[in-house]
Amino acid sequence: MSDPAARLGLGLAAIARPAYITSGRSGDLGDERGVGTLRARTRELLDAGYAAGIRYLDVARSYGRAEEFLAGWLADHPEVDDVEIGSKWGYRYVGGWRMDAATHEIKDHSLQAFTEQYALTHELIGDRLAVYHVHSATVDTGVLDDARVHRAMAHLRDEGIRVGISTSGPAQGDAVRRALEVRVDGEPLFTSFQSTWNPLEPSAGPALAEAADAGARVIVKEVFANGRLAPGGGDGTDGARAAADLAERAGVPLDRLAVAAALARPWARRVLLGPVSVAQLASNVAGAELVLPSGVDDELAALAEPPERYWATRSARSWS
Structure with missing residues (x-):
């Protein structure tokens, strides 16, 4: 990827x-966060991301209408045949x-959930789906030991869809x-x-x-720590303040520093961005051009x- x-x-x-x-x-x-408004903003981001050279698009069954929005954009852009699409169940x-919903999403790693959700994903994305992840798989949910789920996902693998897991929590x-x-079948x-x-x-x-x-x-994913490592998103914790100070001393916006740090990992094939505006996207993308100044990576590691503390802080964040 030059x-x-x-x-x-x-x-x-x-x-x-x-x-x-x-x-x-x-x-x-x-x-203003009606369906029509967020659909339009999603389309703007997809247009800008594609123009910037981004070719991996990430959605999930639980991301509101993400698959629907993406499917609509693809239908209106038949010339776009070089993107890789990943989703999750x-x-x-x-x-x-609703902004005030008591619960926004429910986890279910059962075979029935996989069967139902893959059918919905396929209905919207069809043969464009290239990657399908178990959403936030953990050892505790049992999905990594469920032979029936594994067999079902192996059918996708054998049809050419790359299958995997996304992870969250202190035991990633x-x-x-x-x-x-x-x-499955030795592979x-x-x-x-x-x-x-x-x-x-x-x-x-x-x-x-x-x-x-x-x-x-x-x-x-989550290279900006859900906003803690983005300009103006600090939550007052020592780590967020120290990161903001480091970015200021380095003379670069904090989000670009976070992107560059992730891209510096030799094992990272892709780094996901999750902006809500074209301006945010442009700043994030600029991080791909940033070479970390000498010594900064060591300071970031500190x-x-x-x-356990990081994930407890994340879990306590309110939906807004």
């Missing part, structure tokens, strides 16, 4: 539903397009390593891993490096938080 932007992906988690846990959404989106969006590394062990099942990595939470790095060494593809 074009730096070709290693980037555009995720629709934050733009295809009215509420999410990213900092600064009130200022970024305003109060395992969560259902139940927020009803355990989930990645367990998934690497899964075989590895999970060969794509979409995991959180950023300077505040780099703990999955060693396991992701092992996955890459085994021939799997690694996609990095910002790492204990995984």
